[in-house]
Amino acid sequence: MKTSTERMIARKDGPIGWMQFNNPARHNAVSMEMWKAVPEIMAEFEKDDQIRVVVLSGAGGKAFISGADISEYGEKRSSPETVLEYNRIAGLANAAIIGFPKPTIAMIQGYCIGGGLGVALCCDLRLAAQNSRFAVPAAKLGLGYAYEGIKRLVDVVGPSFAKEIFYTARQFDSTEALQMGLVNRVVPAAGIETYVRDYAGTIGGNAPLTINSVKLSVNEATKDPEKRNLAAAQAAVDACFASADYIEGRTAFMEKRKPAFRAR
Incomplete structure (x- = not known):
């Protein structure tokens, strides 16, 4: 690189x-x-x-x-x-x-x-x-x-x-x-x-938006309460539910196959 x-x-x-x-x-x-x-x-x-x-x-x-x-x-x-x-x-x-x-x-x-x-x-x-x-x-x-x-x-x-x-x-x-x-x-x-x-x-094979939202929330949880950005944490959660990956994850589960997540 x-x-x-x-x-x-x-x-x-x-x-x-x-x-x-x-x-x-x-x-x-x-x-x-x-x-x-x-x-x-x-x-x-x-x-x-x-x-x-x-x-x-x-x-x-x-x-x-x-x-x-x-x-x-x-x-x-x-x-x-x-x-x-x-x-x-x-x-x-x-x-x-x-x-x-x-x-x-x-x-x-x-x-x-x-x-x-x-x-x-x-x-x-x-x-x-x-x-x-x-x-x-x-x-x-x-x-x-x-x-x-x-x-x-x-x-x-x-x-x-x-x-x-x-x-x-x-x-x-x-x-x-x-x-x-x-x-x-x-x-x-x-x-x-x-x-x-x-x-x-x-x-790397799991849903990136989910993992990244968890990382964000855990990092916020380790901060002093007055410094936490809970709005950003919730926005990351909302982005998961609004994503094509959420549809892909549900569909793959129903079809009993491995999901192909695209971080979008």
Whole structure:
């Protein structure tokens, strides 16, 4: 795809868009240029009506994302001004994932650390290999963590586990991650890509307007009450009932066949 770069690979596989963080020599640590590429790739996926779901992954099989590229800290995060600019760029990348209207899945193998866990939390679903390792080492580095990132973790695992993850700064495995509710599924590492492709394909075969309306409503539900756009949530529901896909779904059910949804 035209938005692919050396370090950020975008490709299309039927209804699935794949965005891969490609820096395996550094366990897919994310550089400033990689952060900048994320909104561009997600925007291209959003415009493509054939793409129904997007999977985020890391190259090499040893890491999803091991965090930010610390080798850049001396240049990119050495003063209050550069820290603000770095956080702005990384924030735009995370916002592009959070605000993406279609379903997103983090396919996690190996290390999912710091900013990598932050990226995974921006996705709707997290599917992890048994060899996955998780941590937020901010307390070992003296880093401050913004409210938005902490809230995303609290929304997924609850306040007690969120405090444990930050307070201890320790690594934990996929079994603990599943117990915490941090990941949706844990599967053998050797079969994770096939599993995720099938899982994403199942989502991609369902009614997109229905799924996107559910995503919108769930996202509104996690906001503070005064910030919720309930009118937008209801409009998305109304659009489902007014769609040709609603007719197709009912007809296919009566005819005992698989529906062919067109997102309209």
